[in-house]
Amino acid sequence: MPGRIQSIERAAAILRLLSGRSRRLGVVEMANELGLPKGTVHGILRTLQHVGFVEQDPESGKYRLGAALLHMGSSYLDGNELRTRALNWSDSLASRTHEEVRIGTLHDGRVLIVHHVFRPDDSMQTLDVGSMMPMHATALGKVLLAAHPHVAEDVMTRELPTYTDSTITDPKLLRRELERIRERGWASEAGELERLRSSLAAPIMDRTGRTVGAMGIFGGPERLFAARSPRPELLTHVREHAQAVSRELGAIPW
Amino acid sequence: MKERYVAAIDQGTSSSRCLVFDHSGRIVSVAQMEHRQIYPHPGAVEHDPLEIWSAVEQVVGRALHDADLHPSDLAAIGIANQRETTIVWDRETGRPVHHALTWQDTRTEGLVNGLGVALGVDADSYTRSRTGLPLATYFSGPKLCWLLDHIPGLRDRAAAGELLFGTMDTWLIWKLTGKHLTDVTNASRTLMMNLETLDWDQEMIDLIGVPRSMLPEIRPSAQVYGEAQGQLGGVQIAAALGDQQAALFGQTCFSPGDVKCTYGTGSFMLLNTGERPVLSSRGLLTTLCCQVGDEQPTYALEGSIAVTGALVRWFRDNLELIGSASEIETLARTVDDSGGCYFVPAFSGLYAPHWRSDARGVITGLTGYITKGHLARAVLEATAWQSREVLDAMVADAGVGLNTLKVDGGMTANNLLMQSLADVLDLQVVRPIVAETVSLGAAYAAGLAVGFWTDREELRANWHIAAQWVPDMDPRKRERGYRKWHKAVERATGWLDDDDLEE
Numbered sequence: 001m002p003g004r005i006q007s008i009e010r011a012a013a014i015l016r017l018l019s020g021r022s023r024r025l026g027v028v029e030m031a032n033e034l035g036l037p038k039g040t041v042h043g044i045l046r047t048l049q050h051v052g053f054v055e056q057d058p059e060s061g062k063y064r065l066g067a068a069l070l071h072m073g074s075s076y077l078d079g080n081e082l083r084t085r086a087l088n089w090s091d092s093l094a095s096r097t098h099e100e101v102r103i104g105t106l107h108d109g110r111v112l113i114v115h116h117v118f119r120p121d122d123s124m125q126t127l128d129v130g131s132m133m134p135m136h137a138t139a140l141g142k143v144l145l146a147a148h149p150h151v152a153e154d155v156m157t158r159e160l161p162t163y164t165d166s167t168i169t170d171p172k173l174l175r176r177e178l179e180r181i182r183e184r185g186w187a188s189e190a191g192e193l194e195r196l197r198s199s200l201a202a203p204i205m206d207r208t209g210r211t212v213g214a215m216g217i218f219g220g221p222e223r224l225f226a227a228r229s230p231r232p233e234l235l236t237h238v239r240e241h242a243q244a245v246s247r248e249l250g251a252i253p254w
Numbered sequence: 255m256k257e258r259y260v261a262a263i264d265q266g267t268s269s270s271r272c273l274v275f276d277h278s279g280r281i282v283s284v285a286q287m288e289h290r291q292i293y294p295h296p297g298a299v300e301h302d303p304l305e306i307w308s309a310v311e312q313v314v315g316r317a318l319h320d321a322d323l324h325p326s327d328l329a330a331i332g333i334a335n336q337r338e339t340t341i342v343w344d345r346e347t348g349r350p351v352h353h354a355l356t357w358q359d360t361r362t363e364g365l366v367n368g369l370g371v372a373l374g375v376d377a378d379s380y381t382r383s384r385t386g387l388p389l390a391t392y393f394s395g396p397k398l399c400w401l402l403d404h405i406p407g408l409r410d411r412a413a414a415g416e417l418l419f420g421t422m423d424t425w426l427i428w429k430l431t432g433k434h435l436t437d438v439t440n441a442s443r444t445l446m447m448n449l450e451t452l453d454w455d456q457e458m459i460d461l462i463g464v465p466r467s468m469l470p471e472i473r474p475s476a477q478v479y480g481e482a483q484g485q486l487g488g489v490q491i492a493a494a495l496g497d498q499q500a501a502l503f504g505q506t507c508f509s510p511g512d513v514k515c516t517y518g519t520g521s522f523m524l525l526n527t528g529e530r531p532v533l534s535s536r537g538l539l540t541t542l543c544c545q546v547g548d549e550q551p552t553y554a555l556e557g558s559i560a561v562t563g564a565l566v567r568w569f570r571d572n573l574e575l576i577g578s579a580s581e582i583e584t585l586a587r588t589v590d591d592s593g594g595c596y597f598v599p600a601f602s603g604l605y606a607p608h609w610r611s612d613a614r615g616v617i618t619g620l621t622g623y624i625t626k627g628h629l630a631r632a633v634l635e636a637t638a639w640q641s642r643e644v645l646d647a648m649v650a651d652a653g654v655g656l657n658t659l660k661v662d663g664g665m666t667a668n669n670l671l672m673q674s675l676a677d678v679l680d681l682q683v684v685r686p687i688v689a690e691t692v693s694l695g696a697a698y699a700a701g702l703a704v705g706f707w708t709d710r711e712e713l714r715a716n717w718h719i720a721a722q723w724v725p726d727m728d729p730r731k732r733e734r735g736y737r738k739w740h741k742a743v744e745r746a747t748g749w750l751d752d753d754d755l756e757e
Contacts, residue, residue, distance in 0.1 A: 079584070081581065091687050092281065117720045117721065120718035
């Protein structure tokens with residue numbers, strides 16, 4: 001077996017370090033954490049920047065993961081494939097919660113709806129597969145942002161649009177919200193996109209544990225929430241069904 | 255009072271499954287187990303009935319265990335089964351005399367051709383007027399005759415009353431209750447049941463050459479057949495339906511004019527035609543829809559499309575342009591239309607409504623502009639256009655107007671295909687929230703038989719729309735597309751020459 005190539009191992013360590021942080025890192029910071037000479041880290045970063053795996057902020061000079069790398073990771077699962085694998089579980093979620101179900105994936109800083117199941121009350125509804133939703137104002141989007149800190153930081157470099165009085169537009173508040181979502185494994189949204197609609201969502205993970213999508217229910221705030229908290233039984237259904245889809249994708253059972 | 259449930263046994267071509275449903279028709283538990291496909295020689299496809307029985311026992315046990323249920327929690331069990339597959343077993347020992355000959359098995363081709371020759375030019379109308387079916391290798395009667403002819407001593411043992419015949423429903427009911435029964439939907443696939451009397455047709459039995467004594471008693475699809483013995487001791491076995499008829503029931507297609515299509519490897523479209531059988535002059539099958547208890551039986555027209563999901567699989571495996579079946583939608587969405595390209599997947603001839611065995615597949619309308627994206631579109635549209643042809647034949651035969659097609663099956667996950675269907679059929683296409691319509695139909699029928707559900711209205715109330723696609727296509731574009739499809743079909747026919755079969 002040929003020997004391992006040290007510079008590739010070091011490049012991998014740098015990428016791993018960047019992927020674990022939601023904020024940008026400077027060369028000195030990385031060199032200290034990895035116990036490597038500053039010049040070595042800088043050289044590797046320049047090469048990684050050249051192939052698009054990292055990006056440098058022109059103002060602060062700090063680094064984060066690059067779009068090329070993010071694309072390689074998130075394009076792994078085809079949205080149509082995800083819908084096919086999730087079909088039975090999304091139906092089951094709709095019939096147990098009596099609410100409409102959507103599955104979303106990350107697409108150009110927005111949520112792409114790849115699957116939609118009607119609320120099972122036979123009212124007139126329209127399939128909105130293929131439409132986009134904002135990240136910061138839906139539970140689906142917040143789940144995806146929480147799992148992809150670099151995308152979150154990118155989204156927050158621009159002004160966050162206001163949709164209702166409840167939309168979270170302050171990056172500081174949003175960061176805190178995403179931190180909570182990472183800790184508890186689910187997201188909620190109370191009338192933050194449309195005043196009379198709310199959503200609850202949980203992550204769908206692939207076999208490597210990466211979040212490839214989010215599944216959630218949408219309904220009136222009075223139906224999804226009680227005393228300002230999501231109704232526990234609905235939350236349980238959402239989380240269990242998202243886990244079932246993850247198992248379907250080969251994620252390690254838990 | 256403790257909540258009760260209904261279980262469905264879905265004994266299919268590749269696997270056996272057990273699903274447990276609650277009173278709202280929601281799935282509580284699922285267990286599945288595959289069985290071997292036995293290929294003793296080209297054209298022959300067999301199943302081992304004992305292996306299947308063992309699988310059924312295991313999946314029922316597992317489904318109950320997973321939901322923490324006891325057999326006494328079940329109000330009833332219903333059976334849905336692969337149709338036409340034929341089993342003969344010893345009345346005393348219960349041992350099958352041979353593996354089951356499955357519906358795909360074509361070893362009876364010579365026998366069926368012989369029957370056609372014996373009946374002469376009127377063969378088709380003769381068998382259709384009695385049984386609703388043309389002479390074809392799928393059906394059970396000729397398979398039974400083949401077994402009697404080819405296994406030494408079998409005819410004598412059958413004449414002596416030592417043997418029993420059954421389709422998969424009959425085998426499972428016999429194993430469960432010890433009774434020798436079949437239901438009208440399964441019996442309607444044997445080429446031996448008379449559509450009017452719902453009893454064995456003596457002329458057909460004599461023609462095919464099987465002793466009546468080995469045939470099961472024909473019963474309604476929903477009725478308490480008996481109590482299970484053994485592991486499921488005491489549970490009422492209360493329904494049996496062929497899988498496609500079960501899907502029709504699970505889609506709550508209870509009224510004349512209700513139509514469903516199950517989109518899988520092949521696709522099966524069934525139209526409820528009410529209490530009178532409609533004989534087809536366009537190559538469709540006339541079959542039983544169901545019979546609930548003492549009620550009048552209802553009939554259906556059936557058209558099958560041999561190659562639908564199978565074409566997507568071919569596109570994946572043989573052309574290797576996509577990595578998974580779902581990716582065909584991704585590829586197809588890279589373009590806006592098929593670019594005038596049409597794909598007629600007549601891999602082994604054309605079936606309903608054309609019935610041209612001399613046809614072979616064509617891709618037509620090719621220009622230098624066509625990309626793999628256009629081909630992917632054409633693959634999906636082939637399913638839509640084939641559906642249109644079968645639906646048109648049904649509408650013409652039955653003389654009914656339709657406004658909604660209910661769909662189920664794996665291909666309903668493909669949004670682009672479902673939209674194409676709505677566009678091409680000019681009908682609303684709706685997918686119900688419980689996609690497991692085969693099992694649900696068997697459960698519904700069993701639940702009705704024991705009063706777990708009071709009537710069909712209660713079942714209709716359980717049926718909810720999960721997704722709906724509405725037509726959004728310029729009528730002129732639709733008609734032009736259909737015209738082109740017909741031209742493509744014309745180009746597929748007549749490909750095979752007499753000497754092609756010599757090699």
